[in-house]
Amino acid sequence: xxxEFNGFNLVAHNCLINANVDWGNVSEARRLFDEMPExxxxxxxxLISGLLRCGRVDEAMWYFGRNPFQNVFLWTATISGLVxxxxxxxxxxxxVKMLASGVAPNDVTFTSVVRACGDLGDFGLGxxxxxxxxxxxxxxxxxxxxxxxxxxxxxxNIDLARRIFNRMEERDVVSWTAILDMYVDTGDxxxxxxxFDEMPExxxxxxxxxxxxxxQGGYSKEAVSLFHEMIQCGFIPNTSCYxxxxxxxxxxxxxxxxxxxxxxxLKIGMDRDIxxxxxxxxxxxxxxxxxxxxxxxxSILEKNVVCWNSMVTGYSLNGxxxxxxxxxxxxxxxxxxxxxxxxxxxxxxxxxxRAFETFNEMILSGExxxxxxxxxxxxxxxxxxxxxxxxxxxxxxxxxxxxxDVFMGTALVDMYAKTGHIESSRKVFNGMLIKNEIAWTAMxxxxxxxxxxxxxxxxxxxxxxxxxxxxxxxxxxxxFFACSHCGLVDKGLFYFNSMEKVYGIKPSERHYTxxxxxxxxxxxxxxxxxxxTDMPFEPEVNAWAALLSGCKTYGNEKLAEKxxxxxxxxxxxxxGGYVLLSNIYASSGRWLDVSNIRKxxxxxxxxxxxxxxxxxxxxxxxxxxSQDDSHAQSSEIGEVLKLLNSEMVIL
DNA sequence: GTAGGGTTAG
Numbered sequence: 001x002x003x004e005f006n007g008f009n010l011v012a013h014n015c016l017i018n019a020n021v022d023w024g025n026v027s028e029a030r031r032l033f034d035e036m037p038e039x040x041x042x043x044x045x046x047l048i049s050g051l052l053r054c055g056r057v058d059e060a061m062w063y064f065g066r067n068p069f070q071n072v073f074l075w076t077a078t079i080s081g082l083v084x085x086x087x088x089x090x091x092x093x094x095x096v097k098m099l100a101s102g103v104a105p106n107d108v109t110f111t112s113v114v115r116a117c118g119d120l121g122d123f124g125l126g127x128x129x130x131x132x133x134x135x136x137x138x139x140x141x142x143x144x145x146x147x148x149x150x151x152x153x154x155x156x157n158i159d160l161a162r163r164i165f166n167r168m169e170e171r172d173v174v175s176w177t178a179i180l181d182m183y184v185d186t187g188d189x190x191x192x193x194x195x196f197d198e199m200p201e202x203x204x205x206x207x208x209x210x211x212x213x214x215x216q217g218g219y220s221k222e223a224v225s226l227f228h229e230m231i232q233c234g235f236i237p238n239t240s241c242y243x244x245x246x247x248x249x250x251x252x253x254x255x256x257x258x259x260x261x262x263x264x265x266l267k268i269g270m271d272r273d274i275x276x277x278x279x280x281x282x283x284x285x286x287x288x289x290x291x292x293x294x295x296x297x298x299s300i301l302e303k304n305v306v307c308w309n310s311m312v313t314g315y316s317l318n319g320x321x322x323x324x325x326x327x328x329x330x331x332x333x334x335x336x337x338x339x340x341x342x343x344x345x346x347x348x349x350x351x352x353x354r355a356f357e358t359f360n361e362m363i364l365s366g367e368x369x370x371x372x373x374x375x376x377x378x379x380x381x382x383x384x385x386x387x388x389x390x391x392x393x394x395x396x397x398x399x400x401x402x403x404x405d406v407f408m409g410t411a412l413v414d415m416y417a418k419t420g421h422i423e424s425s426r427k428v429f430n431g432m433l434i435k436n437e438i439a440w441t442a443m444x445x446x447x448x449x450x451x452x453x454x455x456x457x458x459x460x461x462x463x464x465x466x467x468x469x470x471x472x473x474x475x476x477x478x479x480f481f482a483c484s485h486c487g488l489v490d491k492g493l494f495y496f497n498s499m500e501k502v503y504g505i506k507p508s509e510r511h512y513t514x515x516x517x518x519x520x521x522x523x524x525x526x527x528x529x530x531x532x533t534d535m536p537f538e539p540e541v542n543a544w545a546a547l548l549s550g551c552k553t554y555g556n557e558k559l560a561e562k563x564x565x566x567x568x569x570x571x572x573x574x575x576g577g578y579v580l581l582s583n584i585y586a587s588s589g590r591w592l593d594v595s596n597i598r599k600x601x602x603x604x605x606x607x608x609x610x611x612x613x614x615x616x617x618x619x620x621x622x623x624x625x626s627q628d629d630s631h632a633q634s635s636e637i638g639e640v641l642k643l644l645n646s647e648m649v650i651l
Numbered sequence: 652g653t654a655g656g657g658t659t660a661g
Contacts, residue, residue, distance in 0.1 A: 045652070049652065072652085073652055074652085075652090076652045076653080077652040078652090079652090080652060080653065081652085106652095106653095107653075108652055108653045108654095109652085109653085110653085111653040111654045112652085112653060112654085114654080115653085115654070142654090143653055143654050144653090144654080145654090146653090146654045146655075147653080147654045147655095148654095149654090149655095150654065150655070151654095172654095173655080174654055174655050175654090175655085176655090177655045177656080178654080178655055180655090181655070181656085203655090204656090205655055205656050206655080206656085207656090208655095208656045208657070209655075209656055209657095211656090211657095212656065212657055213656095215657095216657095238656080238657090239656095239657070240656045240657040241656085241657085242657090243657050243658055244656090244657060244658090246658090247657085247658070247659095273657090273658095274658070275657050275658045276657090276658080277658080278657095278658035278659065279657090279658055279659095280658095281658090281659090282658075282659070304658090305659085306658050306659050307658075307659080308659085309658090309659040309660070310658070310659050311659090312659085312660095313659060313660065314659095316660090335659095336660085337659055337660045338659085338660085339660090340659095340660040340661075341659075341660050342660095343660090344660065344661070370660090370661095371661075372660050372661040373660085373661085374661090375660095375661040376660080376661060379661085407661065411661085
């Protein structure tokens with residue numbers, strides 16, 4: 001029996017309110033509700049949950065306070081709505097009031113309440129709720145068990161989550177997806193994939209979990225191929241899948257395929273999803289196309305801070321720092337990622353002064369610097385060889401409690417190594433709780449480049465003995481460098497020969513050059529010559545230079561002449577060739593040849609990067625370029641230099 | 652009225 005009043009129908013009216021909320025017409029929904037001569041509990045529930053769904057919390061709570069009805073639906077709708085708006089604390093408050101009012105919670109109430117406990121990260125609270133769940137008899141409800149599994153996963157109680165999962169009599173796609181996410185979270189993507197393949201049922205969310213985690217974990221190719229598989233299996237990808245796969249394509253710089261998906265997304269009308277659009281901005285920018293990235297960015301109607309950051313990063317990555325800075329200034333609600341993006345951009349373009357300036361501004365603005373900030377800024381200290389700044393940053397890292405982070409440790413190891421303080425470097429390295437491949441690389445490389453060849457090699461051997469890490473191309477380069485500098489040629493050759501067979505790494509030009517250097521330094525000139533001619537690709541200019549320097553040390557005039565000729569041919573095509581050749585002539589006192597080459601370079605318009613050095617005095621970097629006296633005190637410095645020269649005694 | 656998923660920086 002439908003109740004009629006004033007020619008209106010109460011049930012139909014409630015439906016109309018709901019429909020208006022769904023269409024985003026919240027004001028109309030409110031008007032309809034306010035003008036109703038009579039309302040039942042459904043009217044109140046529909047309006048309040050609708051307002052909460054649209055994020056209009058204050059209005060919703062205003063109505064909630066005036067609602068005359070007592071029923072579990074209304075309480076539950078309000079609790080879940082608050083949780084959805086990130087107001088878990090308030091949600092728990094409503095739950096407590098609900099219990100006090102005498103209305104009994106049901107299974108749906110508990111799923112929301114457990115989620116609130118998870119969002120609050122409060123294990124004790126969760127345990128108290130569990131007591132209530134048992135008291136009301138919902139512990140075996142599938143949805144409640146699922147929420148308990150997720151709660152424990154979120155708080156890191158993996159064993160407990162697993163136990164609840166194993167104890168469940170009934171499992172659905174949600175349970176399986178939660179447990180899949182557990183393996184994904186612990187970084188065991190292989191086990192995660194096994195679970196995924198064996199799941200009795202999959203929906204688009206299970207697919208999206210697997211795809212997004214492949215994408216986030218840097219397994220871009222796997223993400224893309226799983227996406228294709230998903231479509232072949234007849235599933236319709238949701239927005240999450242699209243944003244993840246676009247992000248993976250961005251990492252792969254697969255512009256064409258990304259464009260195809262862009263077109264498809266527009267066609268099916270997913271053109272309002274901010275996640276997809278952030279990834280699209282990233283796609284175009286990572287492929288070097290900031291213009292199109294900007295077009296996509298400008299087309300986003302309601303920009304959030306993430307898409308602003310994507311665009312700033314895009315400009316930064318492509319060296320367009322002026323554009324990056326301009327856009328950065330316009331961000332209405334910057335977060336620390338915005339700052340980090342700009343700082344990284346300055347560092348990548350070697351604008352270290354600007355990087356530090358921006359870092360200081362960041363601190364002054366009250367923005368929290370995080371681990372990423374320091375990992376960038378420490379890199380800048382390393383590039384500037386600025387120990388003073390580096391130590392200052394180290395102190396800040398310790399003060400903020402970041403010192404046990406593997407990224408921090410690695411950045412510090414590298415900074416101390418690059419500034420020549422290998423002892424501090426070792427100290428940081430030894431104190432690191434977790435050492436990954438990059439940390440080992442930094443330390444082995446640091447030792448080798450600071451002349452501690454034996455130590456570098458023994459650390460490499462220690463890594464092989466004590467860790468599961470397999471050497472990468474950079475580590476091997478350092479190993480060759482070390483072998484070369486302590487005359488362990490045969491050892492170096494042994495590792496070179498193991499590269500492909502044992503470690504599965506194809507030697508690059510730089511590895512070959514390193515071996516040429518190793519042989520030349522040891523005086524095994526003919527072997528070096530043979531090696532260079534047998535290389536599978538065109539040798540680097542540096543390889544010839546290494547051989548030439550060996551010839552000179554060991555007095556092989558004939559070969560030296562041949563190489564010099566070869567080098568002058570190469571100089572025609574390779575940009576660094578002229579510079580190298582002129583240096584070689586200079587070192588053997590052939591000044592006429594040197595000046596000829598310089599002339600040739602000028603005529604051909606070849607740019608030589610200028611010689612450059614700097615010192616740090618009282619926390620300021622003083623930069624000096626060759627043939628340039630723009631330093632403010634250059635004339636005084638020149639005078640002092642003259643004085644020092646006159647005082648020098650030639651022995 | 653419910654539980655599981657997504658975008659940016661190192």
